[in-house]
Amino acid sequence: MHHSEIKADVRKLIADGTVLPAHPLALDANRALDVRHQLALTRYYLDAGAGGLAVGVHTTQFAIRDVGLYRPVLELAAETAASWTKRPVAMVAGLAGPTQQAITEAQTAVGIGYHAGLLSLAAMKSASEDAIIAHCEAVAREIPLVGFYLQPAVGGVILSADFWRRFASIDNVIAIKIAPFNRYRTLDVLRGVTAAGALDRVALYTGNDDHILLDLTLPFDLRDKGVTTRAYFKGGLLGHWSVWTASAIKQFEMCKAARGKDSVPADLLALDARVTDCNSAFFDVANNFHGCIAGCHEILRRQGLMQGLWCLDPEEGLSPGQMQEIDRVCREHADLSDDAFVKDNLQKWLA
Numbered sequence: 001m002h003h004s005e006i007k008a009d010v011r012k013l014i015a016d017g018t019v020l021p022a023h024p025l026a027l028d029a030n031r032a033l034d035v036r037h038q039l040a041l042t043r044y045y046l047d048a049g050a051g052g053l054a055v056g057v058h059t060t061q062f063a064i065r066d067v068g069l070y071r072p073v074l075e076l077a078a079e080t081a082a083s084w085t086k087r088p089v090a091m092v093a094g095l096a097g098p099t100q101q102a103i104t105e106a107q108t109a110v111g112i113g114y115h116a117g118l119l120s121l122a123a124m125k126s127a128s129e130d131a132i133i134a135h136c137e138a139v140a141r142e143i144p145l146v147g148f149y150l151q152p153a154v155g156g157v158i159l160s161a162d163f164w165r166r167f168a169s170i171d172n173v174i175a176i177k178i179a180p181f182n183r184y185r186t187l188d189v190l191r192g193v194t195a196a197g198a199l200d201r202v203a204l205y206t207g208n209d210d211h212i213l214l215d216l217t218l219p220f221d222l223r224d225k226g227v228t229t230r231a232y233f234k235g236g237l238l239g240h241w242s243v244w245t246a247s248a249i250k251q252f253e254m255c256k257a258a259r260g261k262d263s264v265p266a267d268l269l270a271l272d273a274r275v276t277d278c279n280s281a282f283f284d285v286a287n288n289f290h291g292c293i294a295g296c297h298e299i300l301r302r303q304g305l306m307q308g309l310w311c312l313d314p315e316e317g318l319s320p321g322q323m324q325e326i327d328r329v330c331r332e333h334a335d336l337s338d339d340a341f342v343k344d345n346l347q348k349w350l351a
Contacts, residue, residue: 001110001142001143002144002171003116003144003172003174006115006116006144007088007115009088010088010089010115011174013051013052013090014052014090014115014116014174014175014235015174015203015234016203016234016235017203017205017234017235017256018050018051018052018090018235019049019050019051019052019235019236019241019248019249020050020051020052020053020054020090020205020235020237020238020241021050021053021054021238021241021242021245021248022054022057022058022059022060022237022238022239022242023041023042023045023053023054023055023057023059023060023077023242024060024242024293024296024297024300024306025038025060025061025064025069025311025312026038026040026041026305026306026307027307027308027310027311027312028307028308028310029307029308029310031310031311031312033069033073034306034307035076036350037305037306037307038073038076039076039080039349040305040346040349040350041300041305041306041349042076042077042080042084043080043084043349044245044342044345044349045242045245046080046081046084046085046089047345047349048245048246048248048338048341049246049249050089050241050245050249051088051089051090051235052089052090052091052092053077053081053089053090053091053092054092054093054094054237055073055074055077055078055091055092055093055094055114056070056073056074056094056095056096056105056109057092057094057118057120057239058094058120058150058154058239058293059239059242059293060073060094061311061312061313062094062096062120062122063312063313064312065097065101065105066312067312070105070108071108071112074093074108074109074112074114075112077091078112078114082113090115090116091113091114091115091116092114092115092116092117092118092146092237093105093106093108093112093114093116093117093118093143094117094120095109095117095118095119095120095143096120096122096123097123098123098124098135099135099138099139101123102117102119102135102138102139103139103142105117106139106142106143107143109143110142110143114143115144116144116145116146116174116175117139117142117143117144117145117146118146118148118177118237119136119139119145119146119147120148120150120155121135121148121150121156121157121159122150122155122157124157125155125157129159129160129162129163129166132157132159132163133163133166133167133170136167137170140170140171140173141172143172144172144173144174145170145172145173145174146174146175146176146177146205146237147164147167147168147173147175147176147202148176148177148207149164149177149178149179149180149185149186149189149207150179150180150207151179151180151182151289152180153181153289154289154292156179156180158180158185159185159188160188160192161188161191161192161195162192163192164176164188164189164191164193164196165191165192165193165195165196166192166196167192168192168193168196168198169196173198173201173202174201174202174203175202175204175205175234176189176193176202176203176204176205177205177207177237178190178204178205178206178207178208178215178233179206179207179208179209180208181208181209181210181211183211186208186215187220189204190204190220190222190231191222191224193231194222194224194229194231195224199229199231203235204231204232204233204234205233205234205235205236205237206233206235206237206238207236207237207238207239209238209239209240209279209283210276210279210280210285211272211276212236212238212240212251212272212275212276212279213251213255213269213271213272213275214269214272215233215236216233216235216255217255217258217259217264217268217269218264219231219232219259219260220232232259232260235252239296240275240278240279240282240283242296242300243282243299243300244299244336244337244338245338246338246341246342247336247337247338251271251275254268255268274336275336277332277333278333278336280329281295281322281325281326281328281329282295282296282298282299282326282329283295283296284318284319284322286319286321286325287319287322290319291316291317291318291319291322293311293316294311294316294317294318294322295322295326297309297310297311298318298323298326299326299330302330303339303342303343303346304342304343304346304350305342305346305349
């Protein structure tokens with residue numbers, strides 16, 4: 001599938017930038033798929049106004065592949081999106097593993113109706129950049145790609161600006177999720193895409209959950225041979241946006257409205273720190289992100305969108321002290337939640 005085959009309204013949605021929550025996995029006490037709450041989550045994101053969904057990604061838990069849930073979970077999200085709303089929805093499938101596995105997953109996603117694949121490179125840790133580019137080119141022959149610079153703390157590979165130049169030069173690349181949680185490496189991606197002359201084709205999406213609002217607001221000036229190119233992040237594909245999504249969409253619209261202005265409201269700049277403070281608790285920064293998935297589950301559990309915070313791996317849960325941190329940010333930043341929105345609609349989503 002080539003990006004030219006994506007419906008024009010969906011392609012424009014991705015290119016212009018939108019909110020793409022990373023879809024969690026709802027489980028019951030036996031760690032089996034909880035279909036009712038899984039459907040409720042998808043409906044929640046759509047009614048909150050998300051422009052699309054990223055399914056089968058890190059927040060969905062990579063282990064779905066080991067327990068036969070990859071296809072069922074992707075199908076549930078796609079079928080629910082198609083039946084729940086008539087507006088365009090960008091569906092992005094997580095792709096992982098060595099080349100043949102990633103190709104097979106890409107073929108599965110295309111068959112279900114997904115528009116693009118978010119390609120994790122964690123399985124390529126020991127490979128050269130040449131080998132990784134060959135891997136990306138092979139998968140791109142199956143599905144339009146969203147690149148993924150994953151932070152090393154959760155399995156990401158450190159990659160050069162030249163790698164990102166070569167990656168952005170692949171014709172079927174339509175976006176890159178930049179999530180190294182590192183300013184220097186974030187700039188490497190921007191420099192690479194600019195050097196490839198691909199900014200008009202490759203949309204920049206922030207995945208830096210520690211710096212969301214500033215990424216979405218501020219201009220980035222890239223200099224090459226005395227020529228300045230100004231770039232902006234167009235949207236976000238974030239695990240953090242799996243919670244308090246209705247509020248996140250309002251923040252995204254504020255950031256979009258502020259872009260290109262001579263001045264940015266101080267309150268918007270300051271809000272970045274508050275969102276980052278919330279993320280520190282949800283993502284368990286104090287324990288090197290060990291409880292990042294369970295932390296998001298806990299917020300969804302409190303709202304009734306999940307039955308519990310179980311993960312597929314019994315060893316994966318909240319870290320010592322993380323619950324207290326979640327309590328703190330929920331208390332101190334209660335105005336950033338969307339609890340009232342969820343309360344008003346929960347029974348409809350669970351029906």
